[in-house]
Amino acid sequence: MATTRELLLTERARARTRAAALDREFAGIAAAASEEGTDDEHDPEGATLAFERQHTAALLAQALEQIAEIDAAIGRLEEGTYGVCVRCGQPVGQDRLAARPAAATCVQCARVK
Ligand SMILES: [Zn+2]
Incomplete structure (x- = not known):
């Protein structure tokens, strides 16, 4: 049986991996958008990229929020208020x-x- 601390560290590592992957994905979408010189507003392809970018950014923000939440939980564990x-x-x-x-x-x- 893993301790709570181990559990949190594992979750944190997982969230970090996810954040890093999303970060790369986000960079890839941004690069694709600039390569094609698409217009987010009027080009259908650009709109798709814009949506993907927004979606990825939201997932990335979620992952980062989760990491912060886990960090705070580890902090409470150390303070004894977990x-x-x-x-x-x-x-x-x-x-x-x-x-x-x-x-x-x-x-x-x-x-x-
Ligand atoms: Zn309450």
């Missing part, structure tokens, strides 16, 4: 932590957000 809801101070709950080890809030607070 598993305590950052909003209301109640336990986050074992089930929730099992499903989302980086969860910073309990189910109730996550719902309010």
Whole structure:
């Protein structure tokens, strides 16, 4: 059974790999767009590239957010406040932590957000 810390580090490594791949993908799309000199607004191909670029950027932002979330969870682990809801101070709950080890809030607070 892996410790919570190991679990978080594994998740973090996975998120980083995903972010790096998305970053490359994003660079590739940008390069393709500039090579073809497509016009995002009027060229159908350009519109597709623009959409892909937006989509990839959103996924990349998500991955980076996840890394930040995991970093914060590791920080709380070191402070000894891991598993305590950052909003209301109640336990986050074992089930929730099992499903989302980086969860910073309990189910109730996550719902309010
Ligand atoms: Zn809470």
